[in-house]
Amino acid sequence: MKNLLSLEKLPLADIEKILRDAVIYKRERARVDRKPLAGQTWALIFSKSSTRTRVSFETGIRELGAGVMFLNSNDVQLGRGEPIKDTARVLGRMVHGAVIRTFAQSDVEEFAEFSNIPTINALTDDEHPCQILADIFTYKELRGPIAGKVVAFIGDGGCNVPRSWIFAASKLQFELRIAAPKKFQPAREILERAGGKIIGTESLEKAAKGADLLYTDVWVSMGKEAESAERLKVLKDYQINQKLTKLAKADALVMHCLPAHRGQEIDEETFEKNARTIFAQAENRLHVQKAILGWAVTK
Numbered sequence: 001m002k003n004l005l006s007l008e009k010l011p012l013a014d015i016e017k018i019l020r021d022a023v024i025y026k027r028e029r030a031r032v033d034r035k036p037l038a039g040q041t042w043a044l045i046f047s048k049s050s051t052r053t054r055v056s057f058e059t060g061i062r063e064l065g066a067g068v069m070f071l072n073s074n075d076v077q078l079g080r081g082e083p084i085k086d087t088a089r090v091l092g093r094m095v096h097g098a099v100i101r102t103f104a105q106s107d108v109e110e111f112a113e114f115s116n117i118p119t120i121n122a123l124t125d126d127e128h129p130c131q132i133l134a135d136i137f138t139y140k141e142l143r144g145p146i147a148g149k150v151v152a153f154i155g156d157g158g159c160n161v162p163r164s165w166i167f168a169a170s171k172l173q174f175e176l177r178i179a180a181p182k183k184f185q186p187a188r189e190i191l192e193r194a195g196g197k198i199i200g201t202e203s204l205e206k207a208a209k210g211a212d213l214l215y216t217d218v219w220v221s222m223g224k225e226a227e228s229a230e231r232l233k234v235l236k237d238y239q240i241n242q243k244l245t246k247l248a249k250a251d252a253l254v255m256h257c258l259p260a261h262r263g264q265e266i267d268e269e270t271f272e273k274n275a276r277t278i279f280a281q282a283e284n285r286l287h288v289q290k291a292i293l294g295w296a297v298t299k
């Protein structure tokens, strides 16, 4: 039994295994005899909105042979203040695994500790590991190995998605450049903890020049809505657009974890020109998460 709580804590060998298995899950999706979750029941416990993560996990869990229940945290006693550790000890006696989307990273960690069932982080304020594993899978699928490549993240460099990219960069040995205004740079302490070849810069040009992959995420993450006006103002230049893509390599990919806000972190033209990649990225959440689920239930 294993947990996927963060990319920071996920060993390289496990990342490589998940990425390898995902190739097979994708290629052989129609095969009905691969059901490592047969006879199980899994719970999705979400305190934030979701389209891709919810649908891909619900579909993936069913395809791997298990039943699945979706629990909005407001509908269960968690929303009325029942402690995580009590919820975890109850669910741990009833279901075989949990996929959690919430605010504090410590809540997912506490759930894993007390439930004693495989627990998967489906996004916290700190990390979005399943997303970045699917993104790297997509890069490899379209362009080959990511080691030695240059990934430029443009936008809010302090949120969960770039943080998972930071921990992936040092493990998978690609260069990561994060272009963000000073206020939305990743914390120095995180960069130091990760090691590897990562730079934070306020210069869009410096980040995008010669990049193999341009990547962005929303300017206003879930839970940050009160800061919307300020974020839209401060981040207004940190957009992937046609001008910026010209600085990257001619065959550079443009990715977005979605949902996209056209006219903010990406312009309409660039989004639509790269829609094939972006929606392949979304589809790959399913295949990669099936690999994660299969990995999580093995000894």
Ligand code: CP
Binding pocket: 049, 050, 051, 052, 053, 054, 123, 131, 257, 258, 259
């Ligand atoms: N990218 C992503 O996690 O999308 P959802 O918020 O729709 O799950």
Ligand code: NVA
Binding pocket: 123, 128, 159, 160, 161, 217, 218, 220, 221, 222, 257, 258, 259
């Ligand atoms: N940083 C975004 C990711 C959405 C998938 C958020 O947390 O809302």
